[in-house]
Amino acid sequence: MAAINKVTDLTLDGDVAVITLNSPPVNALSAPVRNGLFDAFTAAVNDPAARAIVLICDGRTFIAGADISEFGKGPSGKPLQDVQALMENSPKPVVAAIHGTALGGGFEVALTAHYRVAVPSAKVGLPEVKLGLLPGAGGTQRLPRLVGPEVALQYLTSGDFISSDVALKSGLVDELVEEGKLRDGAVAFARKLVAQNRPLKKVRDLQDKVEAARGKPEIFADFRKANARRFRGFDAPEANIKCVEAAVNLPFDEGMREERRLFEGLMSGSQSAAQRYIFFAERQAAKIPDVPEDTPVLPIRKVGVIGAGTMGGGISMNFLSAGIPVTIVEMQKEALDRGVGIMRKNYENTAKKGRLTQADVEKRMGLLTPSLDLNDLADCDMVIEAVYENMDIKKEVFAKLDAIVRQGAILASNTSYLDVNEIASATKRPEWVIGTHFFSPANVMKLLEIVRGDRTAKDVIATVMKLSKKIGKAPVLVGVCHGFVGNRMLAQRQREANKLVLEGAMPWDIDRVLYDFGFPMGPFAMSDLAGLDIGWSKDTSSSSTLREVLCEMDRRGQKNGRGFYDYDEKRNATPSAEVEKVILDFAKKQGIERRKISDEEILERCIYPMINEGAKILEEGKAIRGSDVDIVWINGYGWPVYRGGPMFYGDLIGADKVLAKMKEFQQKHGDDFKPSALLEKVAAEGKKLHQL
Template identity: 45%
Template sequence: MSVPASYIDLSETVRYGVVDGIAVVVLANPPVNGLSNHMRIGMDAGIRKGMDDPAVKAIVLTGDPAGKGFCGGADLRQLNTAAGREGPSIHDMFDYIASAPKAVVAAIHGFALGGGLETALGCHFRIAEKNANLGLPEANLGLLPGGGGTQRLPRLIGAVPAMDMMLTAAPVNGERGAELGIVEASFTGDPIEAGVAWALQNAVGVSDLPVVANNPVPDADSVDLAAAHAAIRPNARNGRAQHAIINCVEGAINATTFADGMAVEQREFRELVASPEAAALQYQFFAEKEAAKVIGLSKETALRPVNSLAVIGAGTMGGGIAMVFANAGIPVTLIEQGAEQLERGVSIIKGNYEATAAKGRLSAEQVATRVGLITPTLELEAAKDADLIIEAVFEDLEVKKELFTKLDAIAKPGAILATNTSRLDIDQIAAVTSRPQDVIGLHFFSPANVMKLLEVVRADKTADDVIATSMKLAQKVGKIAVLARICDGFIGNRMLSPYVREAHFLLEEGASPQQLDGALQAFGLAMGPIAMGDLAGLDVAAAGRRRQRELLPSGVRFSKVADIVVDAGRLGQKTGAGFYKYEAGNRKPIPDPEVEQIIEKCAADAGITRRAITDEEIVEREMLALVNEGAKLLDEGIAQRASDIDVIYTNGYGFPAYRGGPMHWASQQGLDVVLEKIKKLREVHGEYFWTPAPLIERLVAEGKTTF
């Protein structure tokens, strides 16, 4: 399918032709047909050309059939720029269509998202390919549909379903779109052919052309706007945008005229565009796209085939990893050394799928298919034909080295050998094999079948095609991949160490666990560091704390609080007590005076006079600990970009996306301000922990205020 050669160019991105008396305006700016100035100029010219031609009976607006879709929405890079204001606005175009004598039909294939769907809503009629995605996902970027979507969609399908689509940012397919009334019909095949055929049969000669803007909101009396506002979580990623969307729907319901509702939409849109939350979410959007690119790696690097997988270890992590690949349709051999452990692992996998099905997110058939893709076995030899082998065994270097020695003898040539270690030296693991070029780290985050982040860790001898394959495979299975080099903890967990260290120091200096966690949750984190430790299990980090303590020079401060809590048998939620107490069946942390006594004794033993600590100090000190370590990782080449660090922290550690990530937060403060604050902490707490990262000092010396 392609645009006929007879079509003419109306702009750099739009083509025009006439078929059987139907003018066809084709959006042709791959891959997403963004609504740039060139696109708007061409669209407007094409629609007017068709209107002015007496031989034309109706107009079809569609995407290039050879491309991926109809239109992916606004060109974000032109937001608030001169180019973004050049040429006719889409509002001008919609006003022209509304008063036009000939029908304009949007024929959608692939996708119509954001401004793309709004463009279709501005037409008289819409048809969509059955599997096309239709949606208004602007809330994910901290924005709202600013092309009339908050006003037209409620008038077309009702306020309740329209609000649900906008608040969840979830698309519907063309078939469902027809059921909802977003489109008149769904089709299969070439959008030009389908559009022309539908227009000839249904749109030609219609005297009273439907204009969505003229409709009332059909379910206006049944909408509970207060409940909609109350349902938004205080720390929701895009909460500000969601509240604004509800305000716009209220504007549509209460509007005397369409223009009244549009005034509400434009006011709310302008406020969001200028907000730091929207800037941070758009920064995140581009950061995630950038993270997929490997600096210095040729785009022509051939990928290794990954059509089968073996996972070693059927515990929580191994089972979750198996689900990740089964969900993507890739067969998995799940290997465990004990029958009981294997049976338990398979049972948990089935339970997870059944729980998802119970919520209506999977059919019984889908559950059966995915479970059927996972083959459990006790034989390590079963990994011999796998294209990719991922070990998810106990986090012990010697255990992993022993396993990789065995895998080296079993795996077929060219198989990728991956470790799920969260902090161990992958070079040492690779060194026990005869094929270190095939070894890589794939650090999934728990629960692996839920968490989107994947740290891809390249070892010293990892081959380029193994790196490229791993990054591409991550996208295929729905993960956001970030490339790292080897150090203790890689990117995320290495930064976590000073973050947790400062949390424990702050406890000794006067903060309570609940104050510390509360301050960081109020800042936007999903969970504070103390509650996070209880959730993960305080014993899990015990070995790391011991290793860190052994490396410290004599006389350097080290908090014993966590170790004493662990020695008391308080390992966190799994034992019903950690830094907090927990009631059976309830994850809510309950402050415990016993822990407060432990903290006070540790402070006294260390000669620390406790004091009142503000929430502001807690947040600032914790953020600066993250930022300073992140800057060191950048300088050492462990992380490729500052934005990669932010992608890791927002997707793997509960950092609020609407603040962009720790490095973005630092840039917003100004690196000169950050440097001065780190220097003040050095004066109070010593240079061992608070020596400014050389990169920050260099950037400030060069007059730069951002990473």
């Protein structure tokens, strides 16, 4: 026996047939892989010399899942279900030998083997829910039969990976074998099965755990209630829950038909299309057309951070958590001590939740060097400035850094809006200056907008992009403009939200519409959370905006229980009658005749100008591609992933429809709604914004 096709090999190890899959990089279940597996299992089953069959993979992993690039295309190759039927109905014991990751369809293949062995470092799981799907090859029906419906619900709706030791305890894996000796261990295990005449254990036939849950609908009702907030807006978690209900209440084959029906519904829906698009878009964002992938990167062994406030502390934690030493500098000892104390407290809170050990806390804090002297940054490989958002202050800091920090070090600014080129002009090395816009809280939020100056060197860009991944961020390279991509688009939404409040909507109406759209909270609830008085001064306040009037009334937001909303001691919000009166009085003074505003208008007025601004950003070359704009909004601003980002959503509506509405609003409300030339072009040519 030898090669079955280019990716599948069949050999005989004594009386055990070993099917070896080798389809780099992750042995995904492409058509050639499915064809090879079908032919190999057919040959192994028919070979009288083989008494057992082992399925193993070459490379760094077992089958890591389906070939996502085939999703949405017509059928090709053998159906996966045919491969699984061959395995499950084999008259000889079939053993899946797992290393690396067995995920999605890969784990579903393993579940149709009669037994599974794994190395201790292996992980398994069914992460389809993260792509807006459910396991479509029996995973929802077999998993509950092994681990019970309660555990299956957790695994299926979280999509989390399962470690090999947990898999062993729960019966997902039958035996662990020594690292580096998987093939020998799997073959020995298969021989033991034959010698002991062990039964062919078909997962589909296991009934005890599903029968125990039959007639107990509260299992599912309680799970839905406990997770309602987490699942809000998503279709896939509910479909997964329904599949587990089917596993409990229906015979296996009927449950499989229900799984297939629900899978096809999700696959044809817009949510899964959006989530699959984002999966690829995040990977695409790492590719910079004029910065080759083999561009040398600079070693970053030590990082300096200027500012120990909320941002500086959070930024520092990213590097400490990745094992990179940080020197953090403040002007005043009190501020430095407070910042370091908050960082320690954050780590200790994580340890209390069991996600870190106290030893981890001490190790990370041990990498931190607090300082009151900028000169202590002299030997850093990268310095990130996180001071007040003021150009004069930032230029002063960079001029000092230029004189102190060694040549060849990267100088980065955590600016949200300011011109990185002007900041770089304060130095004699603009090619070493770059913007790194972290999002608050910086130790939690995934997005990192990396701002490329006109003279930023390519190796600096390549280094910061790669470093971003190391510290757990989703990096997007953007160009210099006010607010870059995210805040520039956010300004469009904020402007319209504020205008709508004066024209006839109330803050809670706007917040409700955007919350129902899928945002974690609306703009006014967000303002209350951040604090209405950020950037506001009593001395310069002129009652010229609604926010100023509220601050003058000492309505500061959640921090003092009074903002756009009133808050109780648990920070539960209720609409404020006082604020409603302030709005009505303010609109009257402005000579605005209020009217009833529909939810549809609120959504269109808040969202369509963002789509239009995204098109302007692409037109100006401030973002490389439409999908990059979407990644900024998904990872930095709470845009619901199941809507795919503003550009994807604009295409879902139709660029022509967005354009028509923008023109209508332009006539009614002025040139704030003037359509971008690119939006007009895309609408005329039938193109897609998210594909630009």
